[in-house]
Amino acid sequence: MPPTTSALVTGGTSGLGLAVAERLMASGVVPVLLGRSTERGEVALKSLGGTAVFTRGDVTSEAEVTAALDTAQRHGTLRAVVNCAGEPHAARVLGRSGPHSLEDFAQVVTNNLIGTFNVVRLAAARMAGNEPARGERGVLVNTASLAAYEGQAGQAAYAASKGGIVSMTLPLARELAGSLIRVVTVAPGFFTTPAAAALPAPARTELDRDLVHPRRWGDPAEFAALVAHVLDNPMINGGTLRVDGAVRMSSGLRHRST
Numbered sequence: 036m037p038p039t040t041s042a043l044v045t046g047g048t049s050g051l052g053l054a055v056a057e058r059l060m061a062s063g064v065v066p067v068l069l070g071r072s073t074e075r076g077e078v079a080l081k082s083l084g085g086t087a088v089f090t091r092g093d094v095t096s097e098a099e100v101t102a103a104l105d106t107a108q109r110h111g112t113l114r115a116v117v118n119c120a121g122e123p124h125a126a127r128v129l130g131r132s133g134p135h136s137l138e139d140f141a142q143v144v145t146n147n148l149i150g151t152f153n154v155v156r157l158a159a160a161r162m163a164g165n166e167p168a169r170g171e172r173g174v175l176v177n178t179a180s181l182a183a184y185e186g187q188a189g190q191a192a193y194a195a196s197k198g199g200i201v202s203m204t205l206p207l208a209r210e211l212a213g214s215l216i217r218v219v220t221v222a223p224g225f226f227t228t229p230a231a232a233a234l235p236a237p238a239r240t241e242l243d244r245d246l247v248h249p250r251r252w253g254d255p256a257e258f259a260a261l262v263a264h265v266l267d268n269p270m271i272n273g274g275t276l277r278v279d280g281a282v283r284m285s286s287g288l289r290h291r292s293t
């Protein structure tokens with residue numbers, strides 16, 4: 036029997052991360068879900084069943100990510116990390132109540148970009164100790180957004196946080212090549228998740244206009260299918276793959292939410 040393989044999925048208790056966890060579990064990998072809410076973790080484990088494990092933590096915390104990696108390594112050889120933790124954010128640079136809050140900007144970048152880097156750096160250190168399998172020690176998959184390329188009005192902070200994830204992908208892949216670790220980013224279009232459901236109706240209607248083909252929002256399982264392929268295909272490295280049904284986001288100027 037081959038040794039057990041584990042994968043850390045940040046933000047794995049809902050939306051895209053939960054779909055990735057489900058897909059990994061179906062392929063025999065033990066998914067370790069890192070999330071901030073124990074309650075949501077318990078619900079996710081109930082829905083997944085099987086071998087899935089939950090570990091409470093915040094991706095911006097060195098101690099909590101370290102503990103999550105310990106948990107993942109107790110459940111198998113850690114060969115994959117899929118970073119799905121992230122938060123949406125919308126605020127105008129010149130809003131009705133004044134200039135964009137600097138604290139908010141820093142918070143979004145800290146959560147989405149620095150949190151992702153924190154997990155990458157700590158996970159890479161663990162993967163570097165793995166015995167190579169099929170010519171590699173591990174794969175790190177990060178989640179950006181179309182906002183990294185065509186951020187809308189009101190998305191300066193969010194776009195900066197996701198653009199940073201896209202930009203660091205190649206240097207990370209180049210650097211970690213010596214450790215036989217791949218780094219790939221996925222940029223999703225519009226997917227039906229709890230975060231998307233929380234968008235105000237006018238914002239959703241506005242986004243619907245940008246749909247091309249298929250003219251619907253994506254199913255998280257379709258995002259997870261791409262992640263599974265990335266994990267399986269050693270030639271995919273150092274770049275960002277869009278999974279968006281040809282959507283190119285418009286300016287967002289027709290809808291003013293803030």
Ligand SMILES: NC(=O)c1ccc[n+]([C@@H]2O[C@H](COP(=O)([O-])OP(=O)(O)OC[C@H]3O[C@@H](n4cnc5c(N)ncnc54)[C@H](O)[C@@H]3O)[C@@H](O)[C@H]2O)c1
Pocket residue numbers: 045046047048049050051052069070071092093094095119120121122123146150178179180181222223224225226227228229230231
């Ligand atoms: N759904 C979409 O259409 C869409 C589009 C583009 C990008 N994305 C990105 O995909 C990722 C997943 O989004 P989703 O739609 O599944 O949202 P979601 O809200 O369902 O899932 C995100 C999860 O990440 C968790 N999280 C956020 N910050 C965290 C932190 N600091 N530490 C630990 N966990 C944290 C949240 O609590 C949540 O459980 C996000 O990075 C999001 O920006 C989603």
